[in-house]
Structures are given as structure tokens and as C-alpha cells.
Amino acid sequence: MPREVLLIEPNYNNKYPPMGLMKISTYYKKLGDNVRFFKGDLHDFVAELLCEDLLRILKAIKPKILWTKYTPILTRYIRFGKAIEIPDTKDFSNSDVMDNIEFYRKKYISKEYQENPRFDVICITTLFTFHWKITIDTINFAKNLCKDKSCVFIGGIAATIVPDYIEKETGIRPMTGILDKPGVLDKKNKIIIDTLPLDYSILYEIDYKYFVTDAYFSYSTRGCVNACNFCAVPILEPQYQKYISLRKQLISTIKVFGEQKNLLLLDNNVLASPRFNKIIDDIKKLGFKHGATYLPPNPYSLAIRNLRKGINDRAYIKICVELFEKLLQIIKNQHICKDISIYHEIYKKIYDAKCDQFYTATKKSILALASFIAPYYKKYAYHPISRQRYVDFNQGIDARLITKENMKKLAEVNIRPLRIAFDYWEMRKAYEKAIRTAAKAGITHMSNYMLYNYNDKPVDLYHRMLLTINLCEELNLAIYSFPMKYHPIDDPVFFKNREFIGKYWCRKYIRAVQAVLTSTHGKIGRGKQFFEAAFGRNENEFDEIMLMPESLIIKRFEHDEAMRKRYPEKCKNTKYNLKTTDKWRKIFNSLDFEKRKIAIEIICKNKFDDPDIYCKDKSIRKLLSFYQIQRDE
Ligand code: SF4
Numbered sequence: 054m055p056r057e058v059l060l061i062e063p064n065y066n067n068k069y070p071p072m073g074l075m076k077i078s079t080y081y082k083k084l085g086d087n088v089r090f091f092k093g094d095l096h097d098f099v100a101e102l103l104c105e106d107l108l109r110i111l112k113a114i115k116p117k118i119l120w121t122k123y124t125p126i127l128t129r130y131i132r133f134g135k136a137i138e139i140p141d142t143k144d145f146s147n148s149d150v151m152d153n154i155e156f157y158r159k160k161y162i163s164k165e166y167q168e169n170p171r172f173d174v175i176c177i178t179t180l181f182t183f184h185w186k187i188t189i190d191t192i193n194f195a196k197n198l199c200k201d202k203s204c205v206f207i208g209g210i211a212a213t214i215v216p217d218y219i220e221k222e223t224g225i226r227p228m229t230g231i232l233d234k235p236g237v238l239d240k241k242n243k244i245i246i247d248t249l250p251l252d253y254s255i256l257y258e259i260d261y262k263y264f265v266t267d268a269y270f271s272y273s274t275r276g277c278v279n280a281c282n283f284c285a286v287p288i289l290e291p292q293y294q295k296y297i298s299l300r301k302q303l304i305s306t307i308k309v310f311g312e313q314k315n316l317l318l319l320d321n322n323v324l325a326s327p328r329f330n331k332i333i334d335d336i337k338k339l340g341f342k343h344g345a346t347y348l349p350p351n352p353y354s355l356a357i358r359n360l361r362k363g364i365n366d367r368a369y370i371k372i373c374v375e376l377f378e379k380l381l382q383i384i385k386n387q388h389i390c391k392d393i394s395i396y397h398e399i400y401k402k403i404y405d406a407k408c409d410q411f412y413t414a415t416k417k418s419i420l421a422l423a424s425f426i427a428p429y430y431k432k433y434a435y436h437p438i439s440r441q442r443y444v445d446f447n448q449g450i451d452a453r454l455i456t457k458e459n460m461k462k463l464a465e466v467n468i469r470p471l472r473i474a475f476d477y478w479e480m481r482k483a484y485e486k487a488i489r490t491a492a493k494a495g496i497t498h499m500s501n502y503m504l505y506n507y508n509d510k511p512v513d514l515y516h517r518m519l520l521t522i523n524l525c526e527e528l529n530l531a532i533y534s535f536p537m538k539y540h541p542i543d544d545p546v547f548f549k550n551r552e553f554i555g556k557y558w559c560r561k562y563i564r565a566v567q568a569v570l571t572s573t574h575g576k577i578g579r580g581k582q583f584f585e586a587a588f589g590r591n592e593n594e595f596d597e598i599m600l601m602p603e604s605l606i607i608k609r610f611e612h613d614e615a616m617r618k619r620y621p622e623k624c625k626n627t628k629y630n631l632k633t634t635d636k637w638r639k640i641f642n643s644l645d646f647e648k649r650k651i652a653i654e655i656i657c658k659n660k661f662d663d664p665d666i667y668c669k670d671k672s673i674r675k676l677l678s679f680y681q682i683q684r685d686e
Pocket of ligand 1: 285286287321451
């Protein structure tokens with residue numbers, strides 16, 4: 054009997070798809086089990102499951118009605134009850150129908166789904182420990198959907214870092230580390246899940262869209278030879294694996310899901326591998342040599358082929374409906390056909406086949422349309438353009454291990470960006486040397502991760518960013534800096550949230566960095582003028598920005614006359630010239646040493662309600678009142 058397997062990623066934001074679950078999906082499908090992936094509100098998911106059962110019953114009562122067209126409304130009714138109006142149509146004028154709808158609503162309210170759970174196995178992944186609440190809530194909810202609690206498996210990053218805490222709050226002992234041994238999910242099974250190819254199709258089952266798609270996700274090494282004390286890698290991947298063949302993984306992905314544009318490698322320290330040259334040669338052979346381009350496959354042909362093969366019907370029905378929509382939109386919007394009758398003809402075919410919505414479309418009806426739609430899709434919607442494809446060692450490479458030889462080798466592939474960690478000011482020499490060496494090898498697009506809020510001082514972060522900006526100018530490079538706030542991963546007080554404040558940092562400084570980064574989308578690009586406007590021209594200006602009220606940081610050009618004068622072209626489109634910052638600055642500068650000290654102490658706490666800013670001194674009070682200005686005031 055195939056098992057019903059549910060894979061869940063808690064509903065936090067995630068840039069990258071859950072690779073572990075994608076491999077687990079391949080594993081269970083290999084064994085013939087039915088796999089379903091969910092990321093979202095689990096209450097919605099339960100209502101969705103109940104609705105599927107209800108639809109089967111309604112079909113038995115009135116077989117001629119296309120009940121699936123009511124899927125959204127019935128799902129919402131099951132979840133929210135009378136707040137949702139059931140259509141006043143003939144379809145519902147039957148007491149059997151209405152009784153069953155009410156019955157399923159009651160099943161939801163009474164949580165009957167917990168008494169008769171439908172899944173044989175549930176696997177839940179976890180990510181950062183600061184997603185604590187949503188992770189624990191998800192596990193506690195999901196475990197009630199599984200027939201046997203011992204078949205609920207929790208894995209991933211947070212599970213590996215703080216398994217005891219997870220067990221304490223959920224009663225389930227998580228699996229730690231990577232799935233690199235046989236028998237981790239089924240005792241007698243010899244398959245090593247970590248070596249399996251990823252099942253990309255599960256990503257189309259959900260509404261959530263990951264930030265990075267259209268890439269092969271893989272590893273060419275695992276772990277790291279170092280043990281930096283701020284880093285989780287030594288816990289997550291304690292054994293350094295110096296070589297993992299990419300070939301098998303990529304070839305099987307191409308076979309099933311088609312070519313992907315980029316190659317995203319999650320290696321933690323690829324330069325430490327003695328087989329680095331072999332890894333780069335593999336990457337070149339797989340189509341990523343310097344200057345390599347990519348021509349996307351026809352997504353409609355691929356979806357139809359995979360639907361025919363039964364690779365993941367739920368996913369490919371959804372994709373096909375989306376592609377129909379896209380095709381119709383292109384024909385309609387771009388007026389490709391002078392004669393709009395083509396649009397009407399295609400629309401009518403899709404509509405008549407009930408393939409305009411994923412919940413009414415069926416595999417059979419989509420496949421029946423395939424030969425009609427395919428030429429139109431090819432003609433109007435598939436115009437592949439050859440584009441550069443890139444390799445990205447996404448977790449960064451170790452600046453200290455960069456040499457002329459390995460950069461020359463790396464430049465043989467389309468590396469972009471080359472990510473180099475610059476975690477503290479003391480490694481500036483190694484960092485600078487690394488950038489210069491990479492630039493000499495012809496690598497022009499780089500980025501870095503800059504850890505802050507650890508043992509560094511705020512001004513160190515300023516200098517690290519400035520050094521990078523200067524290197525960009527001097528060497529004509531594009532280097533994006535990504536400041537990343539340090540969170541302790543296993544500190545009993547702080548691992549659950551993002552409240553940790555480093556030794557030399559305060560809440561206000563952290564907010565100030567984040568306020569600047571909000572307007573730059575989290576990264577600092579090239580351009581000295583841009584950087585100086587954002588973080589200041591020198592240490593004093595940086596300090597001033599850190600202490601400045603947040604609303605004045607965010608709307609610099611509307612509040613600060615000095616900035617307006619300095620960067621007139623940046624103010625062209627600003628609506629106001631309020632001079633608020635100038636007033637704040639004047640008061641701040643007028644405070645003597647003692648008063649300034651008192652004011653800074655209050656500002657650093659970053660709490661500005663009336664009682665928080667109460668102070669006997671009138672001038673300090675006046676200064677602190679600026680911190681109550683809201684961003685949109
Ligand atoms: S070198 Fe990088 S991956 Fe390795 S332990 Fe240090 S921070 Fe972690």
C-alpha cells in the first residue's frame with residue numbers, strides 16, 4: 054500500500070526552496086508513496102483536505118454538477134462557516150447537499166481530522182532558530198495530522214542546532230544533521246537520501262514563490278575545515294566532504310525538469326577542497342564554462358510531458374493552467390493577432406474544457422487540449438532568448454584560501470557573483486588581497502557577507518563597507534555588500550528571537566543600519582556617492598546617522614537641508630524640504646558632554662514612548678521628542 058506522505062515547510066519567508074524536502078520527496082516517490090507538499094496556513098490546508106472529501110460526496114449525490122468549480126467557496130465555508138455565503142442556486146437547493154456541507158464544517162470545528170488523521174508520514178523542515186514560534190506551532194499542528202506520531206520527522210537547520218528545545222516543546226525528537234546515512238526514514242531502507250536528485254515539481258504545488266528559482270541547487274562539497282565560533286556549519290555539517298559529483302544530480306534534473314538557467318551551490322568552503330580543480334572542470338562540462346549561455350526549454354511541452362508521465366499531477370495541472378493564462382494574456386495584451394478571434398477561440402476551448410481554473414481542470418482535459426494549444430503556445434508565448442547563465446557559490450568562499458591559481462581556475466566558469474565573506478575588520482588584509490587576486494583573474498562581479506553585531510564595533514562595519522566601495526572604484530568592479538546581523542544560534546535566551554545585541558552595539562544602532570538597508574534593499578552597491586549619502590562620508594557622519602531618529606534616516610532628503618545641498622540631483626523628486634534633521638542636529642550639537650551622554654543612553658535603548666524619553670532636562674527632552682516623529686508624518 055502506498056503511504057500518504059506530507060512534506061511541510063513552516064510558513065516563514067525563505068529565499069531558497071527546501072532542498073532536504075525535495076530530496077525526501079524523491080525518496081518517497083521512488084518507493085511508490087503519494088507525496089504532497091505544503092507551505093502556508095495549515096488551517097487552510099485542513100479545510101482544503103476536507104473540501105476534497107466533501108466534493109467526492111457531493112459528486113455522488115448530484116453527479117451532473119461540476120462541483121469542483123465551488124472549491125474556493127466550499128473550502129472557505131468549511132474554514133469560516135456562515136461568514137461565507139453559499140450561492141443561492143439550484144445546485145445547492147438539496148437538503149442532502151447542504152447537510153453534507155454543514156457536516157464537513159462541523160468536522161473542521163470539532164477537529165475531527167485529528168481523530169482520523171490521514172497521513173502515514175509527515176516530514177517538517179526547519180530553518181533559522183529565530184523562526185521559533187511559527188516552527189513550533191507548525192510542528193504541533195502538523196503532528197495531529199499523522200496517524201502515528203513516531204512517523205513525524207523533523208529535520209533541517211534549527212532541528213540540528215537546538216534539538217532538545219524542539220523536543221521539549223513538541224514531544225518529538227528531531228533528526229539532526231544531514232540525511233547521509235541509510236535507514237534514516239525507513240529503518241531497513243538502504244537509500245541515502247542526501248544523494249538523491251531534487252524533486253523540483255513539489256514547488257509548483259504551493260502558492261508561495263521562492264525568491265530564487267530557475268537554478269540547479271546542489272553541493273559540490275559539504276561542511277568546512279574551519280570552526281569559526283559564530284558559525285553553525287560545524288554543527289550542521291561536521292564532516293568535511295571534499296568532493297560530491299554534480300554530474301549525476303544535474304543530469305537527472307535535466308531529464309525530468311529540463312535545463313535550469315543557473316547553478317547555485319551551497320558549499321560552505323569549496324576552496325578547502327583538494328579536488329577544487331576537478332569540481333570546476335565538472336561545472337564547465339555541465340555547461341557553465343566562461344561565457345556560457347542558456348536557452349530555456351518550452352515550459353508548456355515540459356509540463357505536458359511530465360503530466361503525461363504522471364510525475365506530479367497536482368503540480369503540473371497547476372502549471373498548465375498558469376501557462377494557459379499566460380498565453381491568453383500575451384495574445385490579448387500585445388495584440389499579436391489583429392484578429393482577436395484567435396484569442397476567443399483559444400479562450401473558448403480552455404473554458405469549455407474547464408481548464409481555466411486549476412481546481413476545475415483535470416489531467417484528462419488538459420491532455421485532451423494539448424495538441425490544440427501546443428502550436429499556439431509555441432507561436433505566441435515561447436520566444437526563447439539566449440542568456441548568460443551563472444554559477445554562484447552562494448554561501449561565500451573563504452578569502453584566506455584565495456590564491457592566484459584557484460582564482461584563475463574559478464574564472465574558467467561563469468562565476469557571478471563571487472561571494473567573499475568579510476566578517477570582521479581584522480581580516481581586511483586577506484579580504485583586500487582576495488578581491489585584488491580575483492579581479493586580476495578577470496572576475497568582475499563580486500559580493501560579500503559582512504557579519505555585524507558580533508564582536509565588531511559599529512564603526513568597523515562602516516570601514517568594511519568603505520573599503521569595499523574604494524576597491525570597486527579603484528579596480529572598476531561591481532561588489533555588493535550584504536551586511537548580515539549576527540544572531541546567536543544556541544544561546545538559551547536569544548536563539549528564539551532576533552533580540553540579541555552585540556557587545557559594542559545597541560538597539561538603536563541596529564535599527565539605524567536596518568533603516569538604511571531598507572532603502573537599499575539590504576545591500577550596498579557600487580558608487581561612492583551613493584554609499585556616502587547612505588552611511589556618511591566619515592566616521593563622524595556615520596555616528597550621526599546611527600543616532601539620528603529613524604524617520605529622518607528613512608526620509609533623509611526630505612528632512613535634511615545639508616543633504617539636499619550636497620546631493621541636489623537625488624532630491625529632484627522629493628516632495629518636501631522640511632529641515633527637521635537640521636533642527637535635530639542643532640539641538641544635539643548644543644548639548645554639553647554630560648547631557649549628550651544622558652541623551653545617547655536613552656537613544657540607544659530605541660524606545661521612544663513618553664515615559665521612555667522622560668527626562669528632567671528641557672533640551673534633552675526637546676531632542677528626544679524628534680524620535681517620536683513617525684516616518685509618514
Ligand atoms: S569559514 Fe565560513 S563556513 Fe567555515 S566555519 Fe568559518 S564562517 Fe563557517
